[in-house]
Amino acid sequence: xxxxxxxxLEAALPTGAEWASLRRVRSVERSYSARDGKFDxxxxxxxxxxxxxxxxxxxxxxxxxxxxxxxALKRAAERALALAEAASPLALARFSPAVxxxxxxxxxxxxxxxxxxxADLLAGAAVAMSAAMRLDPRIIQTTAAVETRDIEVEIxxxxxxxxxxxxxxxxxxxxxxxREGNVVxxxxxxxxxxxxxxxxxxxLDLPALEEAARKTAREALELLGAEDCxxxxxxxxxxPDQMMLQIHESVGxxxxxxxxxxxERNYAxxxxxxxxxxxxxxxxxxxxxxxxxxxxxxxxxxxxxxDTGAEAKKEFIVEKGVLVRALGGLESQARSGKPGVADQRAxxxxxxxxxxxxxxxxxPGASSFAExxxxxxxxxxxxxxxxWSIDDFRNxxxxxxxxxxxxxxxxxxRVVRNPNYRGISSSFWRNLRMVGDRSTFEAYxxxxxxxxxxxxxxxxxxxxPTCAFRGVEIFGGEA
Numbered sequence: 001x002x003x004x005x006x007x008x009l010e011a012a013l014p015t016g017a018e019w020a021s022l023r024r025v026r027s028v029e030r031s032y033s034a035r036d037g038k039f040d041x042x043x044x045x046x047x048x049x050x051x052x053x054x055x056x057x058x059x060x061x062x063x064x065x066x067x068x069x070x071x072a073l074k075r076a077a078e079r080a081l082a083l084a085e086a087a088s089p090l091a092l093a094r095f096s097p098a099v100x101x102x103x104x105x106x107x108x109x110x111x112x113x114x115x116x117x118x119a120d121l122l123a124g125a126a127v128a129m130s131a132a133m134r135l136d137p138r139i140i141q142t143t144a145a146v147e148t149r150d151i152e153v154e155i156x157x158x159x160x161x162x163x164x165x166x167x168x169x170x171x172x173x174x175x176x177x178x179r180e181g182n183v184v185x186x187x188x189x190x191x192x193x194x195x196x197x198x199x200x201x202x203x204l205d206l207p208a209l210e211e212a213a214r215k216t217a218r219e220a221l222e223l224l225g226a227e228d229c230x231x232x233x234x235x236x237x238x239x240p241d242q243m244m245l246q247i248h249e250s251v252g253x254x255x256x257x258x259x260x261x262x263x264e265r266n267y268a269x270x271x272x273x274x275x276x277x278x279x280x281x282x283x284x285x286x287x288x289x290x291x292x293x294x295x296x297x298x299x300x301x302x303x304x305x306x307d308t309g310a311e312a313k314k315e316f317i318v319e320k321g322v323l324v325r326a327l328g329g330l331e332s333q334a335r336s337g338k339p340g341v342a343d344q345r346a347x348x349x350x351x352x353x354x355x356x357x358x359x360x361x362x363x364p365g366a367s368s369f370a371e372x373x374x375x376x377x378x379x380x381x382x383x384x385x386x387x388w389s390i391d392d393f394r395n396x397x398x399x400x401x402x403x404x405x406x407x408x409x410x411x412x413x414r415v416v417r418n419p420n421y422r423g424i425s426s427s428f429w430r431n432l433r434m435v436g437d438r439s440t441f442e443a444y445x446x447x448x449x450x451x452x453x454x455x456x457x458x459x460x461x462x463x464x465p466t467c468a469f470r471g472v473e474i475f476g477g478e479a
Contacts, residue, residue, distance in 0.1 A: 257328020
C-alpha cells in the first residue's frame with residue numbers, strides 16, 4: 001500500500017518543497033450500548049483521508065484532503081507549501097528533514113483472537129453487563145457499552161520513509177446508580193471508560209464481564225449504607241484505576257515538552273516544570289519510576305512509531321524520583337535541546353501531530369497489597385475517579401473517588417463514600433512511600449484526552465501498581 005501512497009506523493013509534490021510527506025489514516029469506530037438490561041443504541045463511524053506535510057524555509061506547512069484524488073492532493077500540497085512559506089519569516093525555530101526519520105516499518109496490535117467482532121457479540125455483551133447489574137430494586141439505573149476502534153495509518157516521505165501501522169482497540173464501560181431515600185451513589189468499576197485496551201475478541205470474556213458488572217452493582221449498594229469519608233491528614237492508598245488519573249494529570253500533562261515551551265499556555269494552561277528542570281528536578285521519592293512505554297502489549301496507546309515516523313521505544317521520564325526527560329517529539333527536542341520520546345501524535349488525518357502522552361506508566365515496586373495495607377496506621381484506600389480539578393500549572397489538584405475503605409492499624413476496614421483528597425504535584429510525589437509489586441500492576445486507559453488548537457482528542461494508556469502516599473489531606477462529601 002505504501003507504494004501507491006508514494007506515487008500519489010510524487011504526483012502531488014509542489015515545486016520548491018525541500019521535503020514532503022503524505023499520511024493516510026482510515027478509522028472505523030463502532031459503539032453498542034444498553035440501558036437497564038435492554039439494547040439502547042448503535043453507532044458506526046467510518047473516516048478516511050490524507051494529510052500532506054511540506055517543509056520550506058525551515059517551517060512545516062500542512063493541508064488535508066478527504067480523498068486520494070490527485071487533483072485534490074495537488075491542491076493540498078500547494079496550500080501546505082504556501083503556509084510553510086508564510087510562516088518562515090515569523091519562525092521561532094527552524095527545522096530540517098532530520099526531524100522526520102526515513103524509516104521503514106510495519107506494526108500491528110498483537111491479538112490472541114483476530115478478526116472482526118460481530119455486532120451481535122458487541123451488543124450482546126453490553127446488554128448482558130447492563131442486565132447483570134439489576135440485582136436489587138435499589139439499583140435504579142444501569143448502563144453499559146462496548147466500543148471498538150480499528151485505525152490504519154500509512155506514511156511515506158520524499159526522504160524514503162515507508163510506514164504502516166494498524167491499531168485494534170476495544171473498550172467496555174458500565175455504570176450502576178443506586179438510591180435509598182435521599183442517598184444516591186454511583187459505581188462504574190474502574191471509571192466510566194477506563195477499561196480501554198488494544199486487543200481482539202479475547203477481551204470480551206462474557207462470564208467475566210457479567211461477574212465484574214455484578215460486583216460493580218454490589219459496591220454501589222454498599223455505598224448507600226456507608227458513612228462519608230472522614231477528614232484527616234494521613235496515608236492514602238490508591239488503586240491502579242485512580243493512579244491512572246494521578247499519573248495523567250500530575251505527571252503526563254506537566255511533562256509535555258511543548259507545554260514546557262509555552263505552546264499550550266493560551267488554551268490548556270502551562271506547567272510548573274521548567275526547561276532547566278529536565279535532568280535535575282526531584283519530582284518524587286526514589287520509588288518513583290515513570291516510563292513512556294509504547295511497547296507494552298495490550299495497553300491502549302501501544303504503537304511502533306509516532307505520526308512523524310519516529311521509532312517508539314521505552315524511555316524513563318522519571319527515574320528514581322528525578323525528571324530525566326520530557327514527553328516531546330523530535331520537533332520539541334530540536335527546539336529545546338532536551339531529550340524526549342516518540343510521541344508526536346495526530347487525531348485522524350485532519351490534524352498535524354503534536355506532543356501527546358501515549359502509554360505513561362509507573363513501574364512496579366516490591367510491596368504486595370497486603371504489605372502496603374499492613375504498613376498504614378490510619379488512612380484511606382480509594383478506587384476509580386469520579387471528579388477532578390487541577391490548576392493551569394498542573395500543580396494544585398483535588399480529586400474525588402467513587403469507592404473508599406478505611407485503613408486502621410494495618411487492617412482494611414469499613415467502606416466509606418465520597419472519598420476525596422487534595423495535594424500539590426511537586427510535593428505529592430515526594431511523599432510516595434510504597435509502590436506495589438507486579439501482582440498489583442494493572443493497565444487502564446482513556447479515549448478522550450483533549451489538547452491543542454484546534455482541539456485534538458486522543459487516546460492514552462496508563463499502567464500502575466497500587467501505591468501509598470504519606471501526609472495527604474483527605475476529606476469526605478461531594479467534591
